[in-house]
Structure formats: structure tokens, C-alpha cells
Amino acid sequence: MHPLDNPAWNALTHLQRSVSFGNDLARRYEPAISPIAAVADSANPACWTALADVAGAGSLVGVFAIAKHAPPDGWSVDWRYSFAQMTCTKAAFKVPTHFISHSSMRALTLADGPAMVALATLAQPGPMEMRTVTLGRYLGIFDENDMLIAMAGERMRLDGATEVSGVCTHPDHRGKRYAQILSAAIAENILERGDTAFLHVRDGNAGAASVYEKLGFGVRAVFDIAAVKKC
Structure with missing residues (x-):
């Protein structure tokens, strides 16, 4: 997989790790910096369980390159659009x-x-x-x-x-x-x-x-x- 196929994840786990928090399945930027979050694999339910812990209930986060059938049950989608x-x-x-x-x-x-x-x-x-x-x-x-x-x-x-x-x-x-x-x-x-x-x-x-x-x-x-x- 090319790094830009999941850019937020690759940013948050490497060069911008110091301004984020999370674990090996899900991470997000510090809220005062950005609402962007990322998961290692948006088709993996375990990543969404991890993101729930990282983001917290009721916290709106943006997820890039989200899989077709994600997020799983228990999540609400405020908006979803295709981006070039x-x-x-x-x-x-x-x-x-x-x-x-x-x-x-x-x-x-x-x-x-x-x-x-x-x-x-x-x-x-x-x-x-x-x-x-x-x-x-x-x-x-x-x-x-x-x-x-x-x-x-x-x-x-x-x-x-x-x-x-x-x-x-x-x-x-x-x-x-x-x-x-x-x-x-x-x-x-x-x-x-x-x-x-x-x-x-x-x-x-x-x-x-x-x-x-x-x-x-x-x-x-x-x-x-x-x-x-x-x-």
C-alpha cells in the first residue's frame, strides 16, 4: 500500500506522532490541533473499537480513506464525501x-x-x-x-x-x-x-x-x- 493511501495514519504514526495520541490500531491529533483521526485499517472492527477509546463517545473526528462499509454499528456519520x-x-x-x-x-x-x-x-x-x-x-x-x-x-x-x-x-x-x-x-x-x-x-x-x-x-x-x- 502506498503511504498516501492512508495519509493521516502514516502522518500520525511517524513524523507527527508527537502531536497525537492513541495506539497501534487508532490515533488522533491533539484536539486543539485538529479533529483528524486515523485507523490502521478502516475495514477492521478492532480498529474502530480502538478509535472509540481514543476519540471518546460523542467526539466528532474525521477519518481519511474510509472503507466502503465503515464505520460499523455504534457509530454515526455526520458527513461523508468523495475527495480527489x-x-x-x-x-x-x-x-x-x-x-x-x-x-x-x-x-x-x-x-x-x-x-x-x-x-x-x-x-x-x-x-x-x-x-x-x-x-x-x-x-x-x-x-x-x-x-x-x-x-x-x-x-x-x-x-x-x-x-x-x-x-x-x-x-x-x-x-x-x-x-x-x-x-x-x-x-x-x-x-x-x-x-x-x-x-x-x-x-x-x-x-x-x-x-x-x-x-x-x-x-x-x-x-x-x-x-x-x-x-
């Missing part, structure tokens, strides 16, 4: 012809946590917590009032690959290519480290996929991601 996993190598990467470093773009820190959560709540790029920024490099663009209006960063990291995540723009500022500027900057840094850049786009979101395709990303696989909780 897209990857980009240094050889495939295409720097946008209009690429410039936006004058208000800067690295985000823990102090920006509330603003990041607020923007993610509005723009819905996926889960964002107060300490998600500690997972890797995050960049943000600010307006004239120093309000965060766009961001992107690194989330899951495993041997040889890093995920581009949290890409979003405030609805009032869309159409300004901020997503492409930030994604390009994050991806370029990942590729310069020698990693493959990867990301996840909800299947059918042609607009987002087009942004990434222009940067050299291509679809590697399509699988389900679900938000689940133990009843």
Missing part, C-alpha cells in the same frame, strides 16, 4: 506566470489562531483549530485593516510528502487569485525540501481543482473522507 487526492512533484510544478509575493502576505503564528479559525468558519476549507498552525508553515494575506482574508498552509506530513491545506479566501475577496498565490508559495516550499506536495479536493469541485491543476497538481486517487462519532 492531488499530488505535485518538483518536476511537475508550474510557477504562475503572474506570481508575485503579495505585499501583506506573511507567516502565520499561534497569535493568529483566532483569526484563522474565524476565516475557516466563514470560508469552510475544512477543519481549523487554534493550534493547527503548529503543524507546519502557514501563510496569510491581510486587508488594509489587518484582517486575515486568505490563507494556506501545511497540515499532514509523512515521510516524503506534505499536505497543502487550509486554502481559503474570505468571500468578499474572491477572484483575486489569492488561493493560487498562497498555494503556490506553500507548495514551492514543500517541493524545495524534497517532498511531494499533496492535497484533497472534494470530488466535483472543479473550480478548486482547476487552481491546483494550473500549479501542476494531478489526481492520484479518489477516496471517501467521513466525519464520524461514537454513539
Whole structure:
């Protein structure tokens, strides 16, 4: 099995083990960092029993590459969608012809946590917590009032690959290519480290996929991601 077939598990059991907890069957990020959890094999009921202990009853967690008939009885599914996993190598990467470093773009820190959560709540790029920024490099663009209006960063990291995540723009500022500027900057840094850049786009979101395709990303696989909780 390729490591990216179960990226969260491979991140949580290796390079990001120190910011997670669990056991050899199930693990999750610290709640203040991310609600993402993972199991060694989502078709194995024993892994779900372990995840119930790790996540706790009533705690909503996101599970990547979830098997067709998972989760088993005793779990509820808040949502479940198919996502395209897209990857980009240094050889495939295409720097946008209009690429410039936006004058208000800067690295985000823990102090920006509330603003990041607020923007993610509005723009819905996926889960964002107060300490998600500690997972890797995050960049943000600010307006004239120093309000965060766009961001992107690194989330899951495993041997040889890093995920581009949290890409979003405030609805009032869309159409300004901020997503492409930030994604390009994050991806370029990942590729310069020698990693493959990867990301996840909800299947059918042609607009987002087009942004990434222009940067050299291509679809590697399509699988389900679900938000689940133990009843």
C-alpha cells in the first residue's frame, strides 16, 4: 500500500506522532490541533473499537480513506464525501506566470489562531483549530485593516510528502487569485525540501481543482473522507 493511501495514519504514526495520541490500531491529533483521526485499517472492527477509546463517545473526528462499509454499528456519520487526492512533484510544478509575493502576505503564528479559525468558519476549507498552525508553515494575506482574508498552509506530513491545506479566501475577496498565490508559495516550499506536495479536493469541485491543476497538481486517487462519532 502506498503511504498516501492512508495519509493521516502514516502522518500520525511517524513524523507527527508527537502531536497525537492513541495506539497501534487508532490515533488522533491533539484536539486543539485538529479533529483528524486515523485507523490502521478502516475495514477492521478492532480498529474502530480502538478509535472509540481514543476519540471518546460523542467526539466528532474525521477519518481519511474510509472503507466502503465503515464505520460499523455504534457509530454515526455526520458527513461523508468523495475527495480527489492531488499530488505535485518538483518536476511537475508550474510557477504562475503572474506570481508575485503579495505585499501583506506573511507567516502565520499561534497569535493568529483566532483569526484563522474565524476565516475557516466563514470560508469552510475544512477543519481549523487554534493550534493547527503548529503543524507546519502557514501563510496569510491581510486587508488594509489587518484582517486575515486568505490563507494556506501545511497540515499532514509523512515521510516524503506534505499536505497543502487550509486554502481559503474570505468571500468578499474572491477572484483575486489569492488561493493560487498562497498555494503556490506553500507548495514551492514543500517541493524545495524534497517532498511531494499533496492535497484533497472534494470530488466535483472543479473550480478548486482547476487552481491546483494550473500549479501542476494531478489526481492520484479518489477516496471517501467521513466525519464520524461514537454513539
